Amino acid sequence: MDQLFTVRFGAMACDCEIMLAARDEAEAQARAQPAIDEVRRIETKYSxxxxxxxxxxxxxxxxxxATPVDEETASLLAYADALYRTSGxxxxxxxxxLRRAWNFRTAHVPTDAELDEVLPLVGWHxxxxxxxxxxxxxxxxxxxxxxFGKEYAADRAAAALSAQGVAHGYVNLGGDLRTVGPQPDGSPWEVGIQDPRSATDTIAAIALRGGALASSGDYERYMEVDGVRHCHILNPRTGRSCTWWRSVSVVAPLAVAAGSLATLAMLKGEDGLAFLRESGHPFFAVDHTGAVHRRDA
Structure with missing residues (x-):
């Protein structure tokens, strides 16, 4: 029986790994390389x-x-348009x-005047x-x-693995994960959910036999000022940071869908819980008080 091997690499400003079943390490590396190349292609194109x-x-x-775009880019822009419309x-x-007004390497929260300078540049319309x-x-x-770029890359990398004959494995791009079938013995992958208040601990585990899991939270890029945590997920209308959720993780067939749902829940704030429940997808979320909300598969 094939063994499981882990191939690690860096891309998209995060630690990445591909787990896959293969006969030996050389075969694992050879099968993983097209997937790694696909992730880096997407990073180079859309960075x-x-x-x-x-x-x-x-x-x-x-x-x-106007700038000419290819079919792939046109499809991603159409997806962005659908997200904009369905999210109001x-x-x-x-x-x-908005990152021109926000610098998370400093402890400065932008003033209204600073945000007013960049908000006119925001608007899908x-x-x-x-x-x-x-x-x-x-x-x-x-x-x-x-x-959704990292999640799109995870889906494309998983497709590259399947094209190489991989039937058991996953792509993990900084915590956004897309599986390729279950483990070789048919058991699910146990995916840990990071504790949003501890970089080294997990707060839960979710079993995946297929599909994807993606997370969004206030723990990736943030600063704390006067006891308030300001994260990199910003409301496009106000320019202000989302503060209701510590983290949201969603399970969906595609990583791009899981990531979009998680980010939308963050953006919706208090209304995000009803949104997650109505989506019908399994989720695990931690609100600003530390309370856990979940829906299992």
């Missing part, structure tokens, strides 16, 4: 930090001209520009799309695929 990425070209063209504008991939182009109408606008 907002690279000057040679597609997003960099789109941002440079903002207010000047809460999920807006133009809101990444200012984005014009066709099947082959995208145009940001206002100079200085940006797109940020951070709300």
């Amino acid at each position: 907002r930090y690279r000057t040679d990425s597609l997003l960099a070209r789109i941002h440079a063209d903002a207010g000047r001209r 504008g809460a999920f807006d991939i133009t809101s990444g520009v 200012q984005v014009e799309r066709t099947d082959s182009s995208v145009y940001l109408r206002t100079p200085g606008m940006e797109l940020d695929f951070g709300g």
